[in-house]
Amino acid sequence: MTTKYDLNPDRLLPPDPVERDIARDLYAAVKDLPIISPHGHVPVEWFHDKDYHFSDPTSLFITPDHYVTRVMHSQGVALKDLGVNQKDFTPEQARNAFLIWGKNWGAYAGTPMRYWFEDSLQNVFDIHEKFGPDTAGHIYDELKDLLKQPEFTTRELVKKFNIGFISTTDDTLDDLHLHDETNADPDFPARLAPAFRPDVYLEPLTAGWAEMVGKLGDVAGVDTSTYDGFTEALRRRRLYFKEHGAVLSDHSHADVRTDRLSDAEVNKLYAEALAGTISADDATRLRRHFFSDQVRMAQEDGLVMTVHPHVHRSYDPSNLAEYGKDTGGDVPAKAEFTVDLKPLLNKYGNNPDFHFVAFTMDETVYARELAPLAGFYPSLYIGAPWWFIDAPEPILRYYAEVVPNAGFTKLSGFIDDTRALCSIPARHDTNRRLTARYVAGLVADHRLTLEEGRQIVVDSVVAQPTKVFKL
Amino acid sequence: MTTKYDLNPDRLLPPDPVERDIARDLYAAVKDLPIISPHGHVPVEWFHDKDYHFSDPTSLFITPDHYVTRVMHSQGVALKDLGVNQKDFTPEQARNAFLIWGKNWGAYAGTPMRYWFEDSLQNVFDIHEKFGPDTAGHIYDELKDLLKQPEFTTRELVKKFNIGFISTTDDTLDDLHLHDETNADPDFPARLAPAFRPDVYLEPLTAGWAEMVGKLGDVAGVDTSTYDGFTEALRRRRLYFKEHGAVLSDHSHADVRTDRLSDAEVNKLYAEALAGTISADDATRLRRHFFSDQVRMAQEDGLVMTVHPHVHRSYDPSNLAEYGKDTGGDVPAKAEFTVDLKPLLNKYGNNPDFHFVAFTMDETVYARELAPLAGFYPSLYIGAPWWFIDAPEPILRYYAEVVPNAGFTKLSGFIDDTRALCSIPARHDTNRRLTARYVAGLVADHRLTLEEGRQIVVDSVVAQPTKVFKL
């Protein structure tokens, strides 16, 4: 017999009674509002399929979630035992991975992954047993049974989660018919958008780049053997995405520089890139030029730009070789925005129709760089804490670092950035609780009235992302 | 009919009842102490004129205050609509600017600008209507009437604000007769000091530098066609300022390096600078040499040095072209003190009569650089949070970052750094409340007795700035 474990309704609200009462009031105003998710990584197929069921709890909660797997890796668990990059992962192995998770549950204490999973377990699956080494097997079996039930298809979950808008992240050449069909289906409960993510096309050293660029030309109906054709092809793909519902283009490079090359130089380097003879330094210079083209195009087509630069991708080469990209081996790099964004902001930052949302994983730039810049330039918005810093402590630090200079109107609103579908409501709820907590502090400080505080938390959930992402 | 809106007497004190009670006690000990303002930008004319009235609320609260205008700029408001750099700004336009401010009031939620203005409105003008889109017009009219009243001359305000000492920031060639006359006037209620700010003379690429240096020579009575003459002229101007009440020289360059040049080199570069042929790199090297001369002179004349380096001045060139300097287009740069100050500290840092106060806008240096250095060198003091970081959250972070290593005796005390006269009491009061809040935390932690805490907050307002700035 297990003890019933219930999440406390006041979780993440401030413990001090004065602030907690205010925070409860503020949180009550937003807890049931629909979810707006302008950037994420849930595969479109999960939404398109009218009857999509997850095969088992491990492939839902562990294998695809590098947040979860990297903690176990740090405890000495091999990723292959968690199913990462395994073609033949048996049901026994899947169940065993869940047991390993339970055994390592202590390593998650204090992390958001633990918090999100406990929340999902109770609020999505109504399982009130405490997860841990002794219960992991039992919970696995219970979850596995539930996942077969009709109320646990992706679509039913989207309904249950009250998702109003959700964006996927898609291949530049995708014809987006799955998005179109899903949106055309009156039964699909949310607005579904694709996102334009041209990173690999802007990085000439990507393996197979010339071939990819050739296909880009085929799909766009332009000869991409020249730089002009390449640019035109990308311009058309942006428009194609926009016509099919995209609101933003998403970018992640080593920096955000937009240095332009001369016509002669860009043509020369483009030819070298196609020929595979371009140097690493020139590839970087070409990428910065390409990125500046994206910024220019955004002035014309109006797609919002989101950037999340400064990452050491695949930091561990043995991990990359064995398991591939995006398996937890990325690590934050030092960020720099003020110097690198200067040409971009000087040229386009005063255009209020251009929206540029900067995310970071290096908190030192919030107060020193992003808040002062966003507190001056109409175009610049500060992205919510992201990826390595989407936990309660850094979220509270974020507000305390950006609000004094940039206020609330230059913030992006929450972004879940996840492929872990069942964690989406927990993540948004976490952010709503913490926004309520920070704003409750301002009310308790008598810097805002309760009414003003209420307006701010409500706006942060609906009006603000609607404005920033032009929904 | 409008609802009466009253600031809470506990505002900015800790919400937790235990800490709040302590903080109330500490704050009570300092709330009515006179204001010491060792650095600011109020024009001396406002003090000199026995009957100076502000023409209208916009020219008092909006146009000259880049803190206020940059937030509206970030909302897409053109600075010209706020009167910035406008020669013919009509009364209608001035009133309209105030309405724009009201309309954008939501963008100020959580910022200190909002807090200061609400405080000024109630405590300076006794207006208890809540400012916002609906009341901006009415409040404008009320303020405009009040500004004509005899109790709202600058001098009456200085009395009302209980300002004991206030420093302006002045042109190096100023004859300071306005300061002398004001101080000689028994009716002027405070001690008024000029401040020596030679930045433009130390930066050889300043437009019109050679001409300025010529005038410097004329005023100082020295031939400045040689480096030696230039140095002597600056030495004399420092003494002139000191004789006329200055307590400090103020400096803001891209860095705080003091690398010396050889005699031959400095003479050569000085000649090039006068001829307008100096390179940017050599101008930087010359400026560092000039700055080291200022440091040397401070050993002799005893003027305190305040530095606030590491700013991207006029980051936005279109803003500079249309509106000029100091209109909100400055942005913080990364700071570095430990490496750059080494020669200065090695040579002069152990001289307890030399006071060097380092301000920053990059909070990352407080714990890592300034606190360890000031916790060793008698000469070095850590400036209060300044400019982009003079808000409640960063002020509390500042204390928590510097006190563990440097204690309270190596801090500068509060600096308002403003030309917004009516915000001065609100700014000092903000700092007193937050100092009480931080110290109340130490008392609540049982790290200090209540009596010790009381002594610390009182000292931080009076004894500490009196000592640091040699008042």
Next chain:
Amino acid sequence: MTTKYDLNPDRLLPPDPVERDIARDLYAAVKDLPIISPHGHVPVEWFHDKDYHFSDPTSLFITPDHYVTRVMHSQGVALKDLGVNQKDFTPEQARNAFLIWGKNWGAYAGTPMRYWFEDSLQNVFDIHEKFGPDTAGHIYDELKDLLKQPEFTTRELVKKFNIGFISTTDDTLDDLHLHDETNADPDFPARLAPAFRPDVYLEPLTAGWAEMVGKLGDVAGVDTSTYDGFTEALRRRRLYFKEHGAVLSDHSHADVRTDRLSDAEVNKLYAEALAGTISADDATRLRRHFFSDQVRMAQEDGLVMTVHPHVHRSYDPSNLAEYGKDTGGDVPAKAEFTVDLKPLLNKYGNNPDFHFVAFTMDETVYARELAPLAGFYPSLYIGAPWWFIDAPEPILRYYAEVVPNAGFTKLSGFIDDTRALCSIPARHDTNRRLTARYVAGLVADHRLTLEEGRQIVVDSVVAQPTKVFKL
């Protein structure tokens, strides 16, 4: 007559009653657990001598403790008046140094040095008079008397402090017989370990390096005139230390790079280093190569590696000349781990038997670098806040910065790093209180149950250091 001054039993616990009650519970679970001190600087002689008495309070509390002396130096006190590097320091001078300390006690408000001394005074010496300018003389006399009593020998203190394990830091050539004899003595109450600290041997520009390397060869029984011999000698010394109880090697260089040189190059540079002709750049390259050898050896002999890089050693040359090293003139430098550790982590970071503990004094790397890296690599552990940041505020920041990504299982546990014996229990107690405080926050947030919180604080004091340092 003096008033009795008693430390509050709740000191450093959260003032909010909700959190305080939880924190009291957690703290109660750890307050009486034995002290594990895996790194420190107490001289082994103090432990070896069965009847070691401190000669006077100044030589116990002031002279050898650069934490204490640097604050007085920042107030303009000369270190020689505190006994630093003084051969003939008379009893009168020693007493006077204590009076100077009392006079400057206000400068310590808010610092951990003040907190530790007040704690030691009450809990080690049962003196309940408040230290300060008026009582310093009286307290000095009382302490001096007590130090002669039989219950204040070092060994009695070790017993009283309930120290279970303590490590010294020792010369690489030390034969460690004092450690052996102390451990063999059934009367010695703790386990005493030496630590291998080869820094000076890895820095070829150390004064007298060639001679030192020659002696290293003599002691190790290897000809160190070649690089291979040098490496073998260090390998043997590591083993010697391990055989005599060492659990770790300790390293502090300007960076943590491990770039390898070619065989030809390393032999050439080694010869130049011995000849004293090596350039500064080459000495750095050689040191990085040497350091990589230490890392390799750790794979074989299993010694834990602790690193605390990024310090400007002896920042003030006049202080170095007059008083020598380690007298408070060190200053933190900017830290960088992610780029510099990449080769090391890529090669060895996935070996769970290799333990690499990274300490820093630059808090900006906790959230951005160390937590993400330790949250992936099994080998990497995050050292506790250290040296300039071992105060309440930074300790709480540390937890809030590292736990969200790395949890609690990748933290080193507390390290006192001190030669100030009497401050050891106060330092460990400080950390236990603050760990309880941080974890109480997680419990109050309903992110952990009380029971889970209790387990975490207990583990952090015993199980965690036992695991990390392989005790």
